[in-house]
Structure formats: structure tokens, C-alpha cells
Amino acid sequence: MISIADQVFEELERDILSGVYERDEIVTENKLSEQLGVSRTPIREALRRLEQEHIIESTSKGARVIGITRADIADICEIRLRIEGMASRWAAERADAAGIQALKDVVDLQEFYTQKNDAENLKNIDTRFHQTIYALCGSNSMRDTLEPLHRKLLKYRRVSLGQPDRAVRSLDEHRAIYQAIADHNGNDAERLTILHVQNAYEAIMQREMEKQ
Numbered sequence: 001m002i003s004i005a006d007q008v009f010e011e012l013e014r015d016i017l018s019g020v021y022e023r024d025e026i027v028t029e030n031k032l033s034e035q036l037g038v039s040r041t042p043i044r045e046a047l048r049r050l051e052q053e054h055i056i057e058s059t060s061k062g063a064r065v066i067g068i069t070r071a072d073i074a075d076i077c078e079i080r081l082r083i084e085g086m087a088s089r090w091a092a093e094r095a096d097a098a099g100i101q102a103l104k105d106v107v108d109l110q111e112f113y114t115q116k117n118d119a120e121n122l123k124n125i126d127t128r129f130h131q132t133i134y135a136l137c138g139s140n141s142m143r144d145t146l147e148p149l150h151r152k153l154l155k156y157r158r159v160s161l162g163q164p165d166r167a168v169r170s171l172d173e174h175r176a177i178y179q180a181i182a183d184h185n186g187n188d189a190e191r192l193t194i195l196h197v198q199n200a201y202e203a204i205m206q207r208e209m210e211k212q
């Protein structure tokens with residue numbers, strides 16, 4: 001069973017990372033309690049965890065939304081560049097037939113939503129693709145490290161995948177990674193994943209520069 005505090009944390013984290021709450025916006029326990037229809041106790045616990053994640057900070061007026069900065073994006077992508085390729089290598093070495101089929105199913109769904117230019121579902125499928133690899137790599141430590149980092153780029157991945165050209169390239173990159181894993185080719189899986197993370201980072205930063 002997921003506790004109320006866990007549910008509140010997940011909802012607030014998702015709303016902050018997707019841009020529902022803007023940077024520098026102040027949120028209070030009372031306001032959130034009214035909005036979410038829960039007592040202040042799980043709100044307080046969720047806010048404490050969000051502060052540990054460094055996406056809010058406490059002030060005398062309430063919790064100030066920090067969200068994810070450009071420096072955070074650069075740091076997250078640098079970390080992913082160094083270790084996510086390893087996750088794909090291990091997935092290629094360890095995945096069984098059922099796991100490979102599960103990854104193929106995700107890629108097939110991604111192709112469907114790419115054809116429809118459905119950015120919201122593409123963002124969700126992108127998450128599933130990477131989560132599946134994290135599961136297939138067979139390392140809980142790797143999974144626990146990478147999943148939060150990938151989740152923190154939620155808003156930026158949705159904007160990036162909303163560009164048809166990037167969505168198509170992302171599909172091609174995912175398909176190539178899948179094939180390397182299906183072939184149990186760890187070298188290619190690692191190399192292609194590193195290239196994919198680099199391309200995704202460049203697409204995100206390009207969009208950020210265009211917004212200036």
C-alpha cells in the first residue's frame with residue numbers, strides 16, 4: 001500500500017517537475033491541504049522530502065519552488081552520460097526473452113505515438129523505455145540512481161519530444177538501443193545509449209536557448 005504521504009509527494013513532485021508550480025512560487029501547508037483534500041501531516045512529510053530532493057526550499061512564508069535549473073540539467077545529463085550506458089550494457093548482457101519482448105513492446109508503442117505526434121504520451125513512453133532498461137540491467141542501485149534523474153527532466157523531455165523531428169530521432173535511437181540489447185551486444189548498447197543521452201541533452205538546451 002502506498003501511504004498518503006507518498007501519494008502527496010508523488011503528485012507534488014510531478015506537478016513541480018512538469019511546471020504546474022512555477023519557479024519561485026510559494027506554496028503553504030494550508031494551501032496544499034485544501035487543494036489536495038488531505039491533512040497537513042502528509043503535506044508536511046511530502047514537503048520535507050521535496051526539500052531533500054532540492055526542488056523546493058523552506059522560507060518564512062512557506063515553501064519556495066526551485067524546480068530544475070539549467071545547471072541542474074547539465075549536471076543530470078553529465079551523470080547520465082557516465083553511467084546510463086553501463087545500464088544498457090548490463091541489460092544487453094542479462095536480459096531474458098521476456099524482458100527483450102517488453103522493451104520491444106515499448107518501442108512499438110513509441111512508434112504509434114510518434115506517428116500521432118502525441119507529445120504527452122511520448123513523454124510517458126520515453127519514461128517506460130528507460131525504466132525498462134533500468135529494470136533489465138539487474139541492478140537495484142543503478143535503477144535507484146537513474147530513475148530519479150530521468151524523472152527530474154520531465155518538463156524538458158515533454159517539450160523536446162513535442163518537436164516532430166526530435167520525436168522521430170528519439171524513436172530511431174531507441175529502436176537501435178533495443179536492437180543492440182536484443183542482440184546481447186553490450187558494446188553497441190552502451191555506445192548508442194551514450195549518444196542518445198547526448199542528443200537528448202542537446203535538444204533540450206536548444207529549446208531552452210530558443211526561449212530566451
